[in-house]
Amino acid sequence: xxxxxxxxxxxxxxxxxxxxxxxxxxxxxxxxxxxxxxxxxxxxxxxxxxxxxxxxxxxxxxxxxxxxxxxxxxxxxxxxxxxxxxxxxxxxxxxxxxxxxxxxxxxxxxxxxxxxxxxxxxxxxxxxxxxxxxxxxxxxxxxxxxxxxxxxxxxxxxxx
Amino acid sequence: xxxxxxxxxxxxxxxxxxxxxxxxxxxxxxxxxxxxxxxxxxxxxxxxxxxxxxxxxxxxxxxxxxxxxxxxxxxxxxxxxxxxxxxxxxxxxxxxxxxxxxxxxxxxxxxxxxxxxxxxxxxxxxxxxxxxxxxxxxxxxxxxxxxxxxxxxxxxxxxxxxxxxxxxxxxxxxxxxxxxxxxxxxxxxxxxxxxxxxxxxxxxxxxxxxxxxxxxxxxxxxxxxxxxxxxxxxxxxxxxxxxxxxxxxxxxxxxxxxxxxxxxxxxxxxxxxxxxxxxxxxxxxxxxxxxxxxxxxxxxxxxxxxxxxxxxxxxxxxxxxxxxxxxxxxxxxxxxxxxxxxxxxxxxxxxxxxxxxxxxxxxxxxxxxxxxxxxxxxxxxxxxxxxxxxxxxxxxxxxxxxxxxxxxxxxxxxxxxxxxxxxxxxxxxxxxx
Numbered sequence: 001x002x003x004x005x006x007x008x009x010x011x012x013x014x015x016x017x018x019x020x021x022x023x024x025x026x027x028x029x030x031x032x033x034x035x036x037x038x039x040x041x042x043x044x045x046x047x048x049x050x051x052x053x054x055x056x057x058x059x060x061x062x063x064x065x066x067x068x069x070x071x072x073x074x075x076x077x078x079x080x081x082x083x084x085x086x087x088x089x090x091x092x093x094x095x096x097x098x099x100x101x102x103x104x105x106x107x108x109x110x111x112x113x114x115x116x117x118x119x120x121x122x123x124x125x126x127x128x129x130x131x132x133x134x135x136x137x138x139x140x141x142x143x144x145x146x147x148x149x150x151x152x153x154x155x156x157x158x159x160x
Numbered sequence: 161x162x163x164x165x166x167x168x169x170x171x172x173x174x175x176x177x178x179x180x181x182x183x184x185x186x187x188x189x190x191x192x193x194x195x196x197x198x199x200x201x202x203x204x205x206x207x208x209x210x211x212x213x214x215x216x217x218x219x220x221x222x223x224x225x226x227x228x229x230x231x232x233x234x235x236x237x238x239x240x241x242x243x244x245x246x247x248x249x250x251x252x253x254x255x256x257x258x259x260x261x262x263x264x265x266x267x268x269x270x271x272x273x274x275x276x277x278x279x280x281x282x283x284x285x286x287x288x289x290x291x292x293x294x295x296x297x298x299x300x301x302x303x304x305x306x307x308x309x310x311x312x313x314x315x316x317x318x319x320x321x322x323x324x325x326x327x328x329x330x331x332x333x334x335x336x337x338x339x340x341x342x343x344x345x346x347x348x349x350x351x352x353x354x355x356x357x358x359x360x361x362x363x364x365x366x367x368x369x370x371x372x373x374x375x376x377x378x379x380x381x382x383x384x385x386x387x388x389x390x391x392x393x394x395x396x397x398x399x400x401x402x403x404x405x406x407x408x409x410x411x412x413x414x415x416x417x418x419x420x421x422x423x424x425x426x427x428x429x430x431x432x433x434x435x436x437x438x439x440x441x442x443x444x445x446x447x448x449x450x451x452x453x454x455x456x457x458x459x460x461x462x463x464x465x466x467x468x469x470x471x472x473x474x475x476x477x478x479x480x481x482x483x484x485x486x487x488x489x490x491x492x493x494x495x496x497x498x499x500x501x502x503x504x505x506x507x508x509x510x511x512x513x514x515x516x517x518x519x520x521x522x523x524x525x526x527x528x529x530x531x532x533x534x535x536x537x538x539x540x541x542x543x544x545x546x547x548x549x550x551x552x553x554x555x556x557x558x559x560x561x562x563x564x565x566x567x568x569x570x571x572x573x574x575x576x577x578x579x580x581x582x583x584x585x586x587x588x589x590x591x592x593x
Binding site: 065087088090092093094096101107 | 170174200201202203206211212216219220469470473477496498499500505507509552553555556558559560562563
């Protein structure tokens with residue numbers, strides 16, 4: 001399956017992904033309707049896009065007391081069925097990545113569904129920070145960025 | 161091999177699924193006292209509130225059990241287990257042989273020792289049957305007294321409020337929701353409950369329940385708006401005036417009923433069956449999980465009772481795997497609670513009450529208008545748990561700490577803007593996973 005990867009080093013915090021997502025999800029351009037969220041910390045000069053990574057063993061899915069979270073047989077996306085969701089927020093407390101939000105108007109939890117296999121956030125990302133890639137590739141990407149981080153911590157050139 | 165699972169809720173379902181992941185060949189049977197298919201107890205207050213339809217309480221259908229290749233014997237309570245002949249007896253007299261047994265039979269509500277409490281007009285809210293009995297009683301204008309201010313009780317009280325009942329909540333301890341909130345959060349919730357018109361009475365003792373004038377009442381729920389003599393009187397043992405009520409709902413905790421294990425070598429304590437990190441009981445081949453079990457916690461306790469859905473799911477998964485011969489150890493349960501009541505998101509996780517240890521540090525962020533309250537408790541920089549009241553946005557902070565509480569890893573906080581810096585730290589760590 002494919003997931004959306006997020007590269008904070010390339011992200012320019014333009015928030016196009018949020019607009020694209022909100023428009024796809026709710027036909028608005030409001031941040032609160034977006035399932036992807038860019039956190040921008042100007043003082044630290046960090047911007048971090050965040051959305052669901054569709055975990056291999058999703059705890060939100062396992063713990064949902066309404067059996068409202070399923071894996072899509074088509075895209076592999078971990079999806080919330082708004083018809084079944086009771087709005088209990090257990091998944092919000094379960095997801096360590098903060099990738100699930102509460103829709104206060106519909107009183108249900110919402111999260112990324114990969115737009116059925118054509119994620120709008122990736123389509124409208126101007127800097128290439130978001131990529132829709134095969135999970136194996138994504139893990140390679142993470143591995144590389146983690147290694148880079150370690151090298152930075154221990155001084156360039158040194159073995160971590 | 162024949163694996164038998166007693167129960168049909170969070171722990172049992174998760175155990176059945178885990179068992180089948182590791183063992184596709186053996187026979188698997190689920191036995192439960194309630195008529196199947198499985199429904200979610202967590203959702204019963206949502207059903208009472210009218211926010212979900214009754215059919216959405218059901219979290220599995222018949223096809224699920226067929227898909228697992230599981231036999232089901234629903235509607236039959238287990239009356240006896242024989243751990244020498246490796247059999248069990250059902251209420252209809254039939255016997256079932258087992259090679260591996262999982263006791264995931266859940267818990268039952270506890271009635272506090274109050275004279276004449278059991279009887280007409282007194283409800284509990286634990287099973288679907290309870291909810292079906294209670295729902296038609298929640299008529300506008302009636303007076304309801306909730307005894308105990310636990311999670312289920314307060315959610316039910318909110319449902320009663322929304323349906324136009326006059327609600328009184330009685331708590332023996334000095335504050336509401338004492339197991340889930342700290343003092344400040346309890347005070348904020350209590351204030352919010354009063355704003356909703358709830359008569360909140362903490363630190364009260366109840367002496368007895370009176371049923372004036374020999375109320376018959378059974379099977380004759382009052383018509384909406386009908387003026388009638390109150391069916392019940394809650395007589396208090398303290399100075400407070402007594403309270404008349406049309407119905408009483410008791411939410412004073414739950415405890416497993418394990419009488420069917422009498423005569424076996426399975427060690428049973430007052431709160432449940434002590435199990436090790438593989439959910440094994442004192443008898444080889446017999447496992448326990450969920451509300452019936454006392455399992456290890458992340459804080460190093462060997463035998464803790466949680467009676468929480470997430471704990472039951474986790475323990476069931478561990479039990480099911482080990483029953484199938486797959487070695488899986490449980491790292492311990494971490495209590496977590498979340499619900500909405502009186503328009504506030506209420507949640508807590510792990511340890512959130514200061515113990516007086518000087519190495520502990522509580523970090524608090526509070527909206528002065530009282531709409532939002534967050535508290536995280538650390539010891540030596542390692543998060544222990546926290547409380548969230550008000551905003552669902554803040555649940556993400558607790559959620560992000562969960563793996564760190566489990567791993568006993570540092571979740572750094574800079575002074576000044578603790579939550580902002582925590583968010584940032586966690587976000588950076590996340591991006592570097």
